[in-house]
Amino acid sequence: MAGISALELETLWTEFHEVVNMTSQEIGAVLRTDAGGDADSPWTRRGLRVLAILQKRRDELTEDDVRVMYDVVESVEDFAPGEDGAPGPEQLMRTGHDPSRSGARGSL
Template identity: 50%
Template sequence: MADISPNELDTLWDDFHRVVNMTSQELSVWLLTDSAAEDGAEPDHLGTEKGRHVLRILQKRRTDLTDDDVRVMRNVVDTITAERREDLEPTAGQENWRHRLMRLGHDPLKPAS
């Protein structure tokens, strides 16, 4: 990966796994559930593209990350941090807000581990 140092990657990896509080299994089930209303949804196209990408990242080792993974991780960390700020305390909100965050692997009602 050309544009990120090993230290920056370590920080990004930690930040990503801090804000993405759903496991790969939880996210997979959510993407299936979220797409259930769509007629003719195929398993390879469930959920959003970014949600599927987050799921693939959760299933990888740090050493297997690509430049595209790093780009998505940065975007997800920035998006969730902007929506939730730094505390990430369980917070109820509007259903569409929660579902939007869950498509990125963050359940705002899930307590921090």
């Protein structure tokens, strides 16, 4: 893939799968409930992209997938509860990160 080295992709793949600590089924359930919010919200759209990425192998990723993965990792790393402009727990859960959990995400 142009624009990213194999080592950088490996690091991103690992970080993404560490911050996405919910299963595909859990993310889908959040997106289908009222907690998922508006289908047109950026967080819901990102959650749908996360679900698609989770179904792919590393060699199937597109440049847009890589951008979404970086966005998700940054959103979770920047999460500071109560801080102005920080995503809330509901927003993070729409993208596959449950702030009440720690460690790697569950198996699909």
